[in-house]
Amino acid sequence: MSRRDMSYTAALAVVTIIFFTWGGLTSLNDVLIPHLKAVFQMNYAQSMLIQSTFFGAYFLMSLPASKVVAKFGYKNSIVIGLIVAAIGAAMFFPAARIPSYPLFLGALFVLASGITLLQVSANPYISLLGDPAGAPSRLNLAQALNSLGTTVFPYVIGPLILSGTVLTLDELAAKPVAEQIAYRAHEAASVQMPYMIIAGCLLLLAVFVYTMRIPSLVEATESADPVHHSFTEVLSQKHLFFGVIAIFVYVGAEVSIGSFLINYISAPEIGNLDHAIASKYLAYYWGGAMVGRFIGAALLRVADARKLLALFAVAVIALLAVTMSTKGSIAMYAVLSIGLFNSIMFPTIFTIAIERLGPMTSKASSLLIMGIVGGAVIPLAQGALSDVIGVQHSFVIPLVCYVFIVWYGLSGSRIRAGQGQHTSTQASGVMH
Template sequence: MTRKPLSNAAAIAVVTLIFFTWGGLTSLNDVLIPHLKAVFDMNYARTMLIQSTFFGAYFLMSLPSGAVVARAGYRGSIAIGLVVAAVGAALFHPAAALPSYPLFLGALFVLASGLTLLQVAANPYISLLGDPAGAASRMNLAQALNSLGTTLFPWLIGPLILSTAVLGAGEIAAMNVAEQAAYRAQQAQSVQLPYLLLGGGLLLLAVFVLAMRLPTLRDAAAAVEKTRHGFTDALRLRRVRWGALAIFVYVGAEVAIGSFLINYISGPDTGGLTEATASRYLALYWGGAMVGRFAGAALLRRVDARRLLALFAVVAGLLLATTMGTRDQLAMWSVIAIGLFNSIMFPTIFAIAIERLGPLTSRASSLLVMAIVGGAVVPWVQGWLADRIGIQHAFAVPLACYVFIVWYALRGSRHEADAEPVGDAEPLR
């Protein structure tokens, strides 16, 4: 007897588990950054290659991922993405055994390639599961579970990776070559067990997804293959063009702040915490995003999505200006609080950009996921600047990003210059 597909509500529950997983894996980069910086004795710019490699995969693999979704459908693509991510997590074991920074970066690229496929499949899928007018609310609810992952993973796994006390540059320099090699190997190997366990969890999750009968829907990605619509058609729409740039700067700002947070609040002028303790505060940064997304899912049923997006971006910018101009506890807590106002930005920008696109939805989704490459570029720019003027003043880079998001919410996301809507869905409130 053929089993019935899951209801939309049950399917949303399954897919939000995917959001939870990739959120947690992404946030662990913020733990790897101070850890590998110490292991390989690097400056900020070179250390930020971690984020450049990870988020660069989104740029390079988004279009291939769109083709996979068109052929394999949503469920198959999600399972494939989980398996690829599991392979990337397993590669951390040989990277740490050597230890080799290039191999760490290669493992991160494979891991991020799997997450890219998850993003290309899951974001439009959850947007299409139900009433189009509720797409932004559903996206925020799913992203709230994403933020639960970003909160719990640093809290639970971060201290395991940062458990061994990191020696200062002078102490390392006092060692002979053999002692330095042994020390770096010991530090690097603290990531092996956590990432092997994560890889096993990803494989189990892939099996679970394949066992579920997700609703097939009329897949926008499959519809693209049967129509003349392509990426150029999607880019003709101003809310897609500017939406891609808004995703670029938003992800760049969010990742840059998270990337520097442990080093920043462990500094003598802004907390003076140990790195292991600071990783707990990193969980608060991502936890703020979780709380904000649960609240945002409710607010967006009553408040215009564009106005709420503009308000949150303004507050995030003001908090950044505060941390740049103050010291001690105020500087520390104002930067941590930004997570609360980052909350609705990604899902709201994404939902606004793909509303009423019909068969163009998959093409636009791939372009928007490509724009996540902002997480590769903006942190590196901030790292380059931090090496010259310090972390605190380098926060001017994400501040400029929030200014653009305010413009996008109020002006760039409007439909006045767009072509006629594609599809029959109602616009977002």
């Protein structure tokens, strides 16, 4: 580490701000879905294109992002990611002005491309920033700030976006064409100011990170690897291969549940709430994840990460079974409580999947971030099923996802003989 570099503790504090920001931006999709569904009068499957576009960017842009990290390093990649995300947020202004659903999706894709680069660079950076044994605890702590963002953004910004009166398809169709156009334009415009403010804040954050002297950790990037392992060789590490699948099903399930929350708890037989009030209840879901990650950061210092992951997944399966089989407040609070047990899953899967990979870490990270495309696929599948059997029973799709996570924690994440041979390289490169 350069003498002019920050300590690892100070660098950790700087980077956790990034986690807070992208967490908030991602959770705003849960607000955009019911809002744009009403504006453009779409069914559930069509509205889930928001998540498909957003998380599809992870799949398409993760490998290019790994090349950016290899060329520019972790710190500069974080700065570039913030700038790209700012451009995407600014694109909401023309999308709302027209208004155009395809342009909204385009803006989301650019925004998600920036966040993809942040994920590929910041997640392994936190994991490598100190003793490898403490990586799960460190990343859970950083992800707790991510969950703080997912809690605050919908609560503060959600009601601003959802403040208008939502018309049914029949009510809108009864109005003259000119009034229909004016209604859509007015409702779409409610996203302009929030996202322009977000764009400005992202640019300021990029400047802030650029001026901070955080450690580069170039020894843990692909540029420090004389062998230049292929992606096929990286995937031959079984605990990573199954980790990519675990990230796919976890993110898909988490995003799918969050995407349906407002519409689900607004239903007369569940919570009987209007959308603006229901958006505030997202704080229970994402706030639970935040609390769980603070608790998880402490538990993971004494508990086995793999067993704790499996235990939390079992708890989510139980809560999904309850919300699918009951009505009213029991069903509502059961599904909202899932966030508490979702808490440790992403950071724990991520850290045990990149364990002992040394210079292969950046490539492994990009593959894991590609797995986030589950957030594009699984909500779309649940949306299609919801249009057939209803939202409540469609939660069977995320339930199956958590069954795989139980298996990964108990068996699939174990490092087999002959694998993880890069332990010494990683440790020597990143320890204090």
